[in-house]
Amino acid sequence: MDVSTILDPLNDAQRQAVCAASGNVLVLAGAGSGKTRVLVHRIAWLMSAENVSPYGIVAVTFTNKAAAEMRGRIERLLGIPPSGMWVGTFHGIAHRLLRAHYKEAGLSQNFQVMDSEDQLRALRRVIRDMGLDDAKWPAREAQHFINARKDEGLRPQHLEHQHDPFLKHMIAIYTQYDSYCQRTGVVDFAELLLRNHELWLQHPEILQHYQRRFKHLLIDEFQDTNALQYAWVRLLAGKTAAVFAVGDDDQSIYGWRGARVENILQFNQDFAQASSFRLEQNYRSTGNILNAANAVIANNSGRLGKTLWTAGKTGEPIRLYSAFNEQDEAQFVVDRIAEWVEQGGTRQECAVLYRSNAQSRVLEEILIRHGMPYRVYGGLRFFERQEIKDALAYLRLLSHPDDDASFERIINLPPRGIGTRSVDAVRELARGGGISLWRALHHSIEHQQLAARAVESLKQFANHMARMHAAIKALSLHEQIEQVIHDSGLIAHYEKEKGERGRTRIENLQELISAGRAFSEAPPPTDSDQPVDPLAMFLSHAALEAGERQGDEWEDCVQLMTLHSAKGLEFKQVFLCGLEEGLFPHKLSASDASKLEEERRLCYVGMTRAMECLTLSHAEKRRLYGEETFARPSRFIREIPVEFLQEVRLRGSVSLALPSQPLPAQNETGLRLGQRVLHAKFGEGVVLNYEGQGRHARVQVNFSREGCKWLVMEYANLKQL
DNA sequence: CTCGATGAGTTTTTT
DNA sequence: ACTCATCGAG
Numbered sequence: 001m002d003v004s005t006i007l008d009p010l011n012d013a014q015r016q017a018v019c020a021a022s023g024n025v026l027v028l029a030g031a032g033s034g035k036t037r038v039l040v041h042r043i044a045w046l047m048s049a050e051n052v053s054p055y056g057i058v059a060v061t062f063t064n065k066a067a068a069e070m071r072g073r074i075e076r077l078l079g080i081p082p083s084g085m086w087v088g089t090f091h092g093i094a095h096r097l098l099r100a101h102y103k104e105a106g107l108s109q110n111f112q113v114m115d116s117e118d119q120l121r122a123l124r125r126v127i128r129d130m131g132l133d134d135a136k137w138p139a140r141e142a143q144h145f146i147n148a149r150k151d152e153g154l155r156p157q158h159l160e161h162q163h164d165p166f167l168k169h170m171i172a173i174y175t176q177y178d179s180y181c182q183r184t185g186v187v188d189f190a191e192l193l194l195r196n197h198e199l200w201l202q203h204p205e206i207l208q209h210y211q212r213r214f215k216h217l218l219i220d221e222f223q224d225t226n227a228l229q230y231a232w233v234r235l236l237a238g239k240t241a242a243v244f245a246v247g248d249d250d251q252s253i254y255g256w257r258g259a260r261v262e263n264i265l266q267f268n269q270d271f272a273q274a275s276s277f278r279l280e281q282n283y284r285s286t287g288n289i290l291n292a293a294n295a296v297i298a299n300n301s302g303r304l305g306k307t308l309w310t311a312g313k314t315g316e317p318i319r320l321y322s323a324f325n326e327q328d329e330a331q332f333v334v335d336r337i338a339e340w341v342e343q344g345g346t347r348q349e350c351a352v353l354y355r356s357n358a359q360s361r362v363l364e365e366i367l368i369r370h371g372m373p374y375r376v377y378g379g380l381r382f383f384e385r386q387e388i389k390d391a392l393a394y395l396r397l398l399s400h401p402d403d404d405a406s407f408e409r410i411i412n413l414p415p416r417g418i419g420t421r422s423v424d425a426v427r428e429l430a431r432g433g434g435i436s437l438w439r440a441l442h443h444s445i446e447h448q449q450l451a452a453r454a455v456e457s458l459k460q461f462a463n464h465m466a467r468m469h470a471a472i473k474a475l476s477l478h479e480q481i482e483q484v485i486h487d488s489g490l491i492a493h494y495e496k497e498k499g500e501r502g503r504t505r506i507e508n509l510q511e512l513i514s515a516g517r518a519f520s521e522a523p524p525p526t527d528s529d530q531p532v533d534p535l536a537m538f539l540s541h542a543a544l545e546a547g548e549r550q551g552d553e554w555e556d557c558v559q560l561m562t563l564h565s566a567k568g569l570e571f572k573q574v575f576l577c578g579l580e581e582g583l584f585p586h587k588l589s590a591s592d593a594s595k596l597e598e599e600r601r602l603c604y605v606g607m608t609r610a611m612e613c614l615t616l617s618h619a620e621k622r623r624l625y626g627e628e629t630f631a632r633p634s635r636f637i638r639e640i641p642v643e644f645l646q647e648v649r650l651r652g653s654v655s656l657a658l659p660s661q662p663l664p665a666q667n668e669t670g671l672r673l674g675q676r677v678l679h680a681k682f683g684e685g686v687v688l689n690y691e692g693q694g695r696h697a698r699v700q701v702n703f704s705r706e707g708c709k710w711l712v713m714e715y716a717n718l719k720q721l
Numbered sequence: 722c723t724c725g726a727t728g729a730g731t732t733t734t735t736t
Numbered sequence: 737a738c739t740c741a742t743c744g745a746g
Contacts, residue, residue, distance in 0.1 A: 626738075627737080
């Protein structure tokens with residue numbers, strides 16, 4: 001392949017990164033600077049200029065979408081599918097490895113992957129079985145605790161309770177939960193990675209095999225890696241593989257779920273002789289948008305420091321609208337979109353971004369009133385739907401009878417006269433004998449300790465499952481699914497559900513059959529020498545790749561989504577709504593400087609989604625949790641220099657008469673956000689916010705001892721540290 | 722088993 | 737204000 005095809009479309013900085021001498025490379029790539037492009041071209045470069053076999057390359061991403069996108073772009077660039085190369089998510093790759101080495105990893109051959117909902121149900125079960133009060137020990141909390149520990153690579157035996165009763169319980173639940181998973185042959189998301197990591201540590205020969213094979217590791221969105229993922233990369237890379245990591249510290253918005261930006265800083269120390277490159281030329285946004293975004297993010301401390309620039313147009317100023325309330329705000333946004341469409345734009349070029357999902361409702365109402373089609377991202381995905389999970393539970397139980405969670409889900413669905421009493425009896429038997437519910441079911445039928453009618457129902461269920469098991473044995477995957485959906489009685493069950501809902505449920509179940517057919521036509525690659533059961537693979541696929549959000553993609557729709565889900569996307573028109581203190585930055589992040597910085601990065605991410613036009617809005621009054629709340633405009637608004645802003649005023653009169661009103665000046669307090677200060681009485685603290693000017697200026701300081709306080713500058717007498 | 726009352730929680734989300 | 741899960745009564 002001609003290298004000019006690879007290098008010609010790149011700018012200097014990109015080309016330098018792509019052609020960097022073989023070794024560890026860190027690319028700091030600002031928003032819209034061609035991050036994925038560099039990754040893809042690097043792979044092509046390795047293959048053509050350095051003669052690296054695709055067999056020796058792994059490329060890791062966070063989402064299935066990103067992995068699919070990358071695979072597609074590699075294929076387009078090379079002209080052939082990159083067979084032999086591993087391109088996938090951390091979890092997808094870990095899953096593939098565990099399937100190949102399930103024995104050494106201590107898993108059963110048909111082990112199943114649990115999604116978060118399954119995990120929560122499992123934890124509820126475990127907590128109840130431990131005889132704990134589930135009101136006092138909420139499963140959610142345990143779920144967070146366990147996932148966070150696993151993401152740090154920690155097992156219960158690594159944890160110390162330090163005589164803290166809370167920790168003591170959490171560790172006990174963690175222990176019980178692990179043994180529940182082991183017993184029933186299920187693995188949660190974090191477990192995939194942790195198990196894989198442990199597999200490598202305990203079986204150096206397996207690790208060596210992969211270290212010898214994979215000479216090049218490429219990692220996307222490196223700022224989002226958590227401690228375990230980082231350790232996983234280090235282990236796989238060993239001393240010899242070359243790691244090519246791409247990320248942007250300014251776009252780290254997942255700290256709250258364990259992502260560690262520090263991994264970027266750590267890179268140069270942990271990966272020998274790493275060279276780093278910066279991509280700062282932006283190809284997406286206008287000059288005004290970039291300058292404004294740069295100004296906002298400049299308020300964060302501890303950045304690696306990048307300044308985006310563009311060779312493109314300055315563009316229009318950023319529009320700012322102060323709405324009276326959230327209806328007014330939504331009305332404004334929808335009117336601007338309507339204008340855009342009138343002038344020949346499309347709706348799908350417009351994105352309305354907000355901090356929290358609850359904000360979509362008012363926007364939707366107004367959009368509906370205008371008859372303007374829209375699409376809300378987020379919400380349930382295909383494989384997460386109730387009816388789909390019901391059908392999958394049948395399939396899982398047939399594929400893996402020890403899967404207690406699936407057993408519990410369908411034992412009385414559709415209702416078949418097996419109530420809590422009977423299930424409790426089966427559960428008791430299972431616990432006493434240390435066996436699965438499925439096996440306990442047969443015992444309880446034989447022992448006849450239950451009422452005759454209950455035993456009869458149990459017997460019928462057991463026979464029913466056995467019949468289905470025999471019936472689907474020789475069938476192809478989609479026939480198996482079809483058979484089970486009908487035989488299980490789920491169709492009949494959901495037909496009874498009245499209205500639209502029942503009908504869509506049935507449609508979804510039909511869709512599941514098609515999903516099965518599509519899956520058998522394009523099965524994922526495997527490495528196991530043993531024959532793999534297509535059903536087991538399909539079930540893992542369903543858990544690992546929950547499928548698309550809602551459809552309607554073909555229609556020209558306005559795009560509604562949270563700032564988090566907008567990461568990685570771009571739109572000509574971006575509307576950033578609800579820029580109010582308390583909402584964005586969110587009040588739950590208000591008392592912690594590092595959380596505030598994450599909010600600011602979120603704002604930066606949102607702003608840099610815009611290509612041509614960015615519109616900001618805030619409402620003076622908003623109904624929140626059923627209460628009218630008044631909020632000041634977000635600090636992020638006044639962090640934008642006024643020369644890039646234009647206030648939009650409606651209702652005719654004022655708009656032309658007054659020049660755009662300057663917003664509260666940049667910083668009248670002489671203090672920097674994040675600045676450490678000393679107060680005579682409250683001690684040391686960090687400046688979080690300020691408002692007003694001159695004598696009336698007030699600052700918000702988070703004191704390490706006294707917590708958050710607003711102080712009047714004139715009297716506070718703060719000393720800078 | 723289904724229905725309605727009651728109470729808790731309500732930032733962001735992928736795998 | 738609204739959703740969602742759980743629980744007791746019919």
